[in-house]
Amino acid sequence: MLKVILSGCCGRMGNVVADLIANRDDCEIVCGVDKVCASKDFPIYPSFDDLEEKADVIIDFSHISTLPGLLKYATKTKTAVVLATTGFNEEQTESIKAAGKEIPVFFSFNMSLGVNLLIELSKKAAAVLNGFDIEIIEKHHNQKLDAPSGTAVMIANGLNEVLDNKMKYEYDRHCKREKRAENEIGIHSVRGGTIVGEHEVLFCGRDEIVSISHSARSREIFAVGAVNAALFLKDKKPGLYSMKELVESK
Numbered sequence: 576m577l578k579v580i581l582s583g584c585c586g587r588m589g590n591v592v593a594d595l596i597a598n599r600d601d602c603e604i605v606c607g608v609d610k611v612c613a614s615k616d617f618p619i620y621p622s623f624d625d626l627e628e629k630a631d632v633i634i635d636f637s638h639i640s641t642l643p644g645l646l647k648y649a650t651k652t653k654t655a656v657v658l659a660t661t662g663f664n665e666e667q668t669e670s671i672k673a674a675g676k677e678i679p680v681f682f683s684f685n686m687s688l689g690v691n692l693l694i695e696l697s698k699k700a701a702a703v704l705n706g707f708d709i710e711i712i713e714k715h716h717n718q719k720l721d722a723p724s725g726t727a728v729m730i731a732n733g734l735n736e737v738l739d740n741k742m743k744y745e746y747d748r749h750c751k752r753e754k755r756a757e758n759e760i761g762i763h764s765v766r767g768g769t770i771v772g773e774h775e776v777l778f779c780g781r782d783e784i785v786s787i788s789h790s791a792r793s794r795e796i797f798a799v800g801a802v803n804a805a806l807f808l809k810d811k812k813p814g815l816y817s818m819k820e821l822v823e824s825k
């Protein structure tokens with residue numbers, strides 16, 4: 576039985592992960608961490624500094640401000656981590672990579688299998704559709720804090736990889752009055768209502784458009800991916816792992 580600490584347990588994703596794990600017999604939540612105190616059938620601590628329990632893995636759907644305490648606790652107690660929170664800056668990303676030298680860290684801005692397939696398909700399309708303008712449009716609910724979504728950046732990074740890292744990301748054409756450059760990936764964020772998460776990659780050529788898209792219909796797809804990632808990390812050596820390794824292990 577895999578023992579899990581659920582970070583951000585009282586949030587939207589935390590609640591979905593808690594419900595999912597309650598109905599499984601291969602893992603259990605030993606405690607949660609959340610600055611908001613809600614009633615659950617496991618103890619909840621306001622921060623990792625106060626944590627008494629030990630577990631095999633931390634699943635984190637919280638906020639970037641949790642990261643320092645979480646990594647300090649995880650490296651000290653040699654606990655594996657599934658980091659699903661988005662919006663980390665460069666310095667925070669470096670601290671995640673450093674933690675990966677001491678403990679197994681699974682890090683993905685998007686835990687759904689479908690989005691990871693969208694990235695692979697988009698990379699193939701970019702390699703074939705030479706000279707097409709690439710635009711990424713992401714849509715999320717009106718409570719989302721970060722923009723663009725971590726997934727949009729993940730898609731852009733995947734595309735850039737196959738395009739020799741020569742592409743620049745354009746987030747805001749509003750304050751410019753100039754034509755789009757050829758070596759540009761436009762990234763656009765829409766925020767509204769309860770949209771769970773939509774991503775579309777447009778390849779716009781002369782008189783034709785190829786569009787590849789993914790639509791998340793519930794938060795459960797991310798929760799299932801995170802729990803699968805937690806199970807995948809069991810007995811793994813220290814390192815940084817992603818959906819790529821998880822998919823290849825199947």
Ligand SMILES: NC(=O)c1ccc[n+]([C@@H]2O[C@H](COP(=O)([O-])OP(=O)(O)OC[C@H]3O[C@@H](n4cnc5c(N)ncnc54)[C@H](O)[C@@H]3O)[C@@H](O)[C@H]2O)c1
Pocket residue numbers: 582583584585586587588589608609610611621622635636637638639640641658659660661662683684685686687797
């Ligand atoms: N990787 C993925 O597949 C994926 C999918 C969905 C959401 N996310 C990301 O997961 C994160 C959480 O999303 P959500 O919609 O559940 O958000 P949410 O705001 O509903 O929940 C976040 C929870 O974290 C808690 N929290 C925030 N700061 C804290 C701190 N410093 N210490 C302790 N607890 C703290 C909040 O009280 C809240 O309960 C976001 O970054 C979101 O972008 C990732």
